[in-house]
Amino acid sequence: MKTVAERIAALSVHDPITDCRIWTGRTDRYGYGQIKIGGRNGRPQAAHRVSYETEIGPIPNGLVIDHLCRVRNCVNPSHLEPVSNEENIRRGHRDREVHLRCRNGHARTVANTYRTPAGDRDCRTCHNEACARYRESSRSA
Numbered sequence: 001m002k003t004v005a006e007r008i009a010a011l012s013v014h015d016p017i018t019d020c021r022i023w024t025g026r027t028d029r030y031g032y033g034q035i036k037i038g039g040r041n042g043r044p045q046a047a048h049r050v051s052y053e054t055e056i057g058p059i060p061n062g063l064v065i066d067h068l069c070r071v072r073n074c075v076n077p078s079h080l081e082p083v084s085n086e087e088n089i090r091r092g093h094r095d096r097e098v099h100l101r102c103r104n105g106h107a108r109t110v111a112n113t114y115r116t117p118a119g120d121r122d123c124r125t126c127h128n129e130a131c132a133r134y135r136e137s138s139r140s141a
Contacts, residue, residue: 004035004037005055011025012024019069019076019078019079020076021076023075026044030072031102032046032047033046034047035050051075051077051080052080056080060082064082065081066088068081102123104123106123108121
């Protein structure tokens with residue numbers, strides 16, 4: 001059985017340009033990595049928090065983890081800092097332009113954003129890439 005650190009390493013890839021460790025496993029609807037802890041019946045937890053606690057130590061009570069790199073699916077503990085929720089919000093407002101990109105970095109322009117049938121905003125580029133991958137996998141099957 002793999003340790004939590006081994007699972008995190010297996011489900012993330014290093015970006016040599018940004019030094020981020022990009023989570024390639026399951027993500028939540030906001031783009032944060034999710035990892036199941038506690039076996040089959042365990043509930044998903046935020047991968048960046050688990051990564052921080054595995055490599056650095058416990059997150060102090062009352063603090064949240066802020067991504068210094070502003071990349072939501074980064075699990076590099078050196079890019080993560082425990083801060084108050086108020087500080088995290090303040091930093092998020094300061095870096096508002098980051099939120100104008102999808103979780104894969106595509107611009108959230110009017111032309112590149114559409115509403116799903118459920119009413120959520122989605123990235124047209126990501127959707128088109130996913131459709132192309134599906135079509136390609138259907139051809140090879």
